[in-house]
Amino acid sequence: MAQNRRGCGCAVVVAILFLAIIFALWYFIFRSREAPLPPPSGNELQVHVLDVGQGDSILIISPEGKAVLVDAGDTGRGRAVVEALRRHNVAEIDLLIATHAHADHIGAADEVIRAVSVRRVLDSGVRPPTRDDSAANQNNANGRNANGRARATRGGGREVTLPTTRAYEDYLTAVRERVANADENYINAEPGQRFDLGGGAVITVLAPMEPYFTRDQLRSGGNEPNANSVVVRLEYGRFSMLLTGDAEAHACWTGNYPTQITREAETQWSREHEPVPTD
């Protein structure tokens, strides 16, 4: 009888293990499969790289006419961006993506937000460093909060206003003052978020992911705002484009990025920039 009971117990354990393996396989297969893209409408998807001198500003117009602006150029360049928007008949920006808090990417964001209706804003919530590196690192490692998101420097660090910090504060103020229902429409970037632009065009957020890069993790002059840039993939049918802000090649190889983005980044960087580091 004792032997029979042991045999029965083993069968139950095997059955539980079997079910657990089936569940794990189902879970990983199901979870790893991204939802399929909507079919392309056949209308034109436009990507305009705006001439803002130093820095970036990229305008995407979806096949259904929705406009996405990725960065807004340096402080004082807002007029060039706004004129470009008017040239392309953009009356409203559906989504403004501020890739990272450096002045040459978000310096003119406040000017644009005040000149053109902006429905939603997406950023990483990682604030720029101050001169006080230790305090800044502490901020950047944890630098997100739900509402104000720009935390004061902690640890008694001396806060010094740099041009980038000023640009970031001006950007935050403009978002709070001009973006309707900012509690909902000012969005923290998280991997996997999808923005359907209509007509089959989709933007998917790939980075940053927590824990954010800190200065200590970055070698050879890397910096945290760059490494923690919002990275998105724009897709339309068989076309896809990776928009990386200032995410750096070596940041891509320190383990924070998912395999998928690493592969895409390798292709893009090896084509456009310096050779991808192998260490």
Ligand SMILES: [Zn+2]
């Ligand atoms: Zn940068």
